Amino acid sequence: MEKKEFLDDKTRFLIRNILKGFLYLAILIVIFLLIKSYFSEQERMEWFGDIYDNVLLVMSVFVASEILFGIIPPEVFMLWSLKTGLIGSYFTSIGLLSIISYLAGFTNFTIGIFAKDKSKILNGSNKIIRKYKILFQKYGTHLVIVACVSPLPFSAISLLAGAGGMDKKKYLWYSLLRIVRFFVYAYVLYKIEA
Numbered sequence: 037m038e039k040k041e042f043l044d045d046k047t048r049f050l051i052r053n054i055l056k057g058f059l060y061l062a063i064l065i066v067i068f069l070l071i072k073s074y075f076s077e078q079e080r081m082e083w084f085g086d087i088y089d090n091v092l093l094v095m096s097v098f099v100a101s102e103i104l105f106g107i108i109p110p111e112v113f114m115l116w117s118l119k120t121g122l123i124g125s126y127f128t129s130i131g132l133l134s135i136i137s138y139l140a141g142f143t144n145f146t147i148g149i150f151a152k153d154k155s156k157i158l159n160g161s162n163k164i165i166r167k168y169k170i171l172f173q174k175y176g177t178h179l180v181i182v183a184c185v186s187p188l189p190f191s192a193i194s195l196l197a198g199a200g201g202m203d204k205k206k207y208l209w210y211s212l213l214r215i216v217r218f219f220v221y222a223y224v225l226y227k228i229e230a
Contacts, residue, residue, distance in 0.1 A: 057186030102140035105192040134218035141194035148198025184213035
């Protein structure tokens with residue numbers, strides 16, 4: 037008689053990667069605390085130079101990063117929001133950033149729907165796309181959830197979800213976890229800074 041496993045492969049994948057997301061957050065906190073203790077606020081502001089006060093430039097870089105598979109971790113922009121009141125209160129800024137990220141993911145999901153059979157990128161030999169395509173074929177919705185709450189490239193996985201035929205309503209509901217992630221990470225950073 038075969039022994040029934042307590043958790044199926046998809047659930048183990050989900051739990052394992054959510055825990056990796058918490059590990060990533062812990063590492064981010066340690067780095068943030070080290071920077072905070074070894075560098076003055078003035079020194080930290082100098083790193084950004086004139087970019088720091090240019091809201092249009094910072095937001096443009098964020099939008100481009102989110103559409104182009106999260107080249108810059110969103111936590112960088114959360115830290116920027118923590119130190120500037122240029123686009124409203126901290127949590128208003130986080131709300132705006134999270135909605136932009138959500139919409140960037142949906143944009144890529146929609147592109148994936150239309151590009152699934154036509155795109156050389158989706159069907160080519162790019163190692164990163166191929167890796168996530170295999171993971172999406174194996175884990176489907178679970179991979180989208182993991183991408184929402186962890187450092188995995190959310191927009192790239194959204195593109196693959198669209199190309200892979202994931203139901204649009206399911207995608208839109210599950211990807212709301214992206215907004216939750218932004219607020220959880222932002223809250224933690226806010227409490228550390230306070």
